Amino acid sequence: MISVIIAAYNAEKYLPECLDSVLGQTYKDLEVLVVDDGSSDNTLEIINEYSRRDPRIVPIHQENMGVAGARNTAFDRMKGEYFTIIDADDKIDTNAYAEALEAAESTGADMVIWGLDRFSEKGIVPQPDPMLKQGLYEGKECKKLWLDFIYREKRRVVPFLHCRMFRTSILREHGLRLNDKLKRSEDYMLLSEFHFFCGRVYSMTDRKFLHYRQNEESITHKYVEDYFGMVKLIYAEIKAFAKENKAYSEEFARRADRMCLYRTFMSIENENLHMVSQKEKLKNVRSFLCDPLVKGAAKRIGFRDGKRLYGKKYYAMRLGLASMLLKFCKG
Structure with a gap:
């Protein structure tokens, strides 16, 4: 059945x-x-x-x-x-x-x-x-x-x-x-x-x-409150799962970093749906960019792979350009 x-x-x-x-x-x-x-x-x-x-x-x-x-x-x-x-x-x-x-x-x-x-x-x-x-x-x-x-x-x-x-x-x-x-x-x-x-x-x-x-x-077409918080939870849980099941490796860590940035960009797309002022949106996006998880993952990926995978969004992220990221991440 x-x-x-x-x-x-x-x-x-x-x-x-x-x-x-x-x-x-x-x-x-x-x-x-x-x-x-x-x-x-x-x-x-x-x-x-x-x-x-x-x-x-x-x-x-x-x-x-x-x-x-x-x-x-x-x-x-x-x-x-x-x-x-x-x-x-x-x-x-x-x-x-x-x-x-x-x-x-x-x-x-x-x-x-x-x-x-x-x-x-x-x-x-x-x-x-x-x-x-x-x-x-x-x-x-x-x-x-x-x-x-x-x-x-x-x-x-x-x-x-x-x-x-x-x-x-x-x-x-x-x-x-x-x-x-x-x-x-x-x-x-x-x-x-x-x-x-x-x-x-x-x-x-x-x-x-x-x-x-x-x-x-x-x-998927509506603003989701604290989606970036969920991204961090996903990263933490998937990392813990890999370690618990003895599957944590350099390759896994590489993939997890890329997943983290991909979903951070999704979080910025989500901010574009947020019914708040542009000033508040920029404040929220800047907080994402300053998060140690995002900064660490972006740095480990490096400029060459970052450009290949995410194009201009990656450079805007590394440079902390919140307004540019909001423009690039329209969804």
Whole structure:
């Protein structure tokens, strides 16, 4: 059985499309855990109506805990040998779970990764093809894939939770959870840990099963309070994880530094969404640039690699030019 997890918060507009795409799968042995995360619209009523029509729907209601808390609740309840996650405003191809399960069972993969396309009300949004080659990764190649996920330079590993099917026993054995302190990038932390513990990963990213809605109302298009604080937490936790699992190396440290700067630039993009004065934005960005973590990572990367990886943004960072960075990091 495959457990499908859907966290739903005020999702009445798109949830029926999502549920129809999941329930219409050619693979039928599903449990669909739909967590109403304290919605104030008709989301719970839609979930309950669907559960009356299809017993595979498992309705769960809780007070608002955020997407990480909602998914963790489902982790505690799921019963499938494998599990997958989909957002309440996305859709999935009819044959996706059947093909992913066939790949997992034929190769012994602990994780299967597929591709996606993006769409909006205006139609399909152009999406670059992933650079990750199709096929099975195991042994040393699997560990290299983990490093590529920490920071992808040569091979682009699809960064989304909902482009994967996972073996549930990996999650259980290692006590993996989503960090509910992270209001953004919480999926990155879980995926980096899951990748580390996988013995085999199968890539079928040429199969664009997921249809990802480019939703202007989503958190990626809104200001997230103290996102830079979350960047520092991610860096600290991923470093601690590597040391705890005896995987800390010079190469890991190099990737972690690059990840830190990449996400610091995301923090500056986030500041552009902050509804405060320009003076306050500049003050916040300067505080990022003065942080010892950022200064250390930027220095270790060096001007040559910094320019190659980040262009003018890197020079502006090293020179402490907050106003220029706000201009360069428009998102």
